[in-house]
Amino acid sequence: MSLPFTSPSSATAPPPLPSGFAEGLKDVVLPDPLGFGKLMAPVMAIAHYRDGSWETPRLAELGPLDLAPHTQALHYGQAIFEGMKAYRNLGTDGGPPLLFRPYEHARRFNRSALRLGMPEIDERVFVSALEELVTVLEPFVPARRGQSLYLRPTMFGATADLSVVPSTEFCFVVLATPSDAFFTTPVSAWIERHYSRAGAGGTGCVKAAGNYAASFAAAAPLRENGFHQLLWLDAVEHRYLEEFTAMNVFVRRGDLLYTPPLSDTILAGITRDSLLTLGPSLGLKMEERPVDIHELTDAIRAGEDVEVFGCGTGAVVAPVELIGDETGMRLPLPSQETALELRGRLLDIQHGTTGAPDGWQHTVAPLPDGPQA
Numbered sequence: 001m002s003l004p005f006t007s008p009s010s011a012t013a014p015p016p017l018p019s020g021f022a023e024g025l026k027d028v029v030l031p032d033p034l035g036f037g038k039l040m041a042p043v044m045a046i047a048h049y050r051d052g053s054w055e056t057p058r059l060a061e062l063g064p065l066d067l068a069p070h071t072q073a074l075h076y077g078q079a080i081f082e083g084m085k086a087y088r089n090l091g092t093d094g095g096p097p098l099l100f101r102p103y104e105h106a107r108r109f110n111r112s113a114l115r116l117g118m119p120e121i122d123e124r125v126f127v128s129a130l131e132e133l134v135t136v137l138e139p140f141v142p143a144r145r146g147q148s149l150y151l152r153p154t155m156f157g158a159t160a161d162l163s164v165v166p167s168t169e170f171c172f173v174v175l176a177t178p179s180d181a182f183f184t185t186p187v188s189a190w191i192e193r194h195y196s197r198a199g200a201g202g203t204g205c206v207k208a209a210g211n212y213a214a215s216f217a218a219a220a221p222l223r224e225n226g227f228h229q230l231l232w233l234d235a236v237e238h239r240y241l242e243e244f245t246a247m248n249v250f251v252r253r254g255d256l257l258y259t260p261p262l263s264d265t266i267l268a269g270i271t272r273d274s275l276l277t278l279g280p281s282l283g284l285k286m287e288e289r290p291v292d293i294h295e296l297t298d299a300i301r302a303g304e305d306v307e308v309f310g311c312g313t314g315a316v317v318a319p320v321e322l323i324g325d326e327t328g329m330r331l332p333l334p335s336q337e338t339a340l341e342l343r344g345r346l347l348d349i350q351h352g353t354t355g356a357p358d359g360w361q362h363t364v365a366p367l368p369d370g371p372q373a
């Protein structure tokens with residue numbers, strides 16, 4: 001008898017898109033509301049890394065990946081991802097969908113890859129794969145402001161081998177899901193007092209899949225108490241704000257808007273960076289500085305003009321209406337105007353109804369030498 005699964009290569013390539021498949025997608029009618037990440041578009045982009053190089057990504061019908069149970073990523077978590085969006089161009093002259101700052105996402109994907117001992121992928125190949133996918137899935141880019149085709153580039157170690165060594169083969173897949181914004185109403189934030197999201201020298205500053213798994217147990221009391229998001233504190237003193245599970249955090253006091261400085265425990269959010277750029281146009285003074293949780297809760301209790309919000313690709317900007325924790329503390333936050341104003345400005349840019357800095361509005365145009373279906 002021949003032994004099963006002895007091949008070092010786990011992931012096998014799915015067949016290319018059948019001819020005429022893309023034409024068949026044109027009449028799709030999207031439900032409304034869409035939810036977030038529930039409805040998968042029927043096409044993905046996929047490429048494998050073998051013998052030291054990437055093959056060109058190509059389109060395939062969305063379907064199961066054929067993986068051996070001893071695929072490296074399943075055991076040792078060598079897996080990373082990005083979250084980004086294609087928006088319907090709602091500008092006066094319309095045009096193809098817009099990607100928001102895709103080269104920033106490509107660069108962060110490569111930083112994540114290097115941190116987890118994985119191969120980088122050429123930024124142009126990364127963006128070209130997204131363009132090709134969004135072009136075929138254009139009917140899945142929803143029409144309403146705030147909705148988008150959420151894109152999920154991911155990479156995982158595909159070698160089938162149980163020894164604790166880095167994979168030598170990798171799989172790059174881009175999935176797409178037509179979605180509403182992750183939060184469409186203000187959120188409640190639960191201060192996490194025990195667990196930590198990230199430690200110095202760890203993987204908190206990149207999008208490693210395991211960072212998110214490590215937050216799930218901590219989220220149980222949050223759900224039991226009807227809260228939406230964990231607000232993480234630093235791992236050393238449990239005193240300084242870090243970020244939410246999938247959003248960076250901002251605090252406004254009067255005309256001062258501040259956010260914790262980047263470190264190896266905080267993800268360099270592309271939305272965070274965008275808000276730091278846009279804030280001054282609202283007359284706000286921007287600061288990147290440590291935020292002590294006691295300073296924040298004291299200011300809210302004292303009735304000061306305080307606002308807290310999260311920001312990220314999924315949520316865009318999410319005002320926080322309530323902060324609580326396990327001690328029974330419940331602090332309502334009535335003010336949301338800065339969050340809503342910034343959200344509006346960002347959506348104007350993302351949907352192409354106003355101008356933006358270079359590279360923020362990337363019109364989807366498949367490159368001639370891009371991935372082929």
Ligand SMILES: Cc1ncc(COP(=O)(O)O)c(C=O)c1O
Nearest residue numbers: 246247248267269270271312313
């Ligand atoms: C941990 C974490 N922080 C912050 C963010 C926000 O980053 P971005 O604005 O680039 O989506 C995300 C989402 O990607 C995240 O997962």
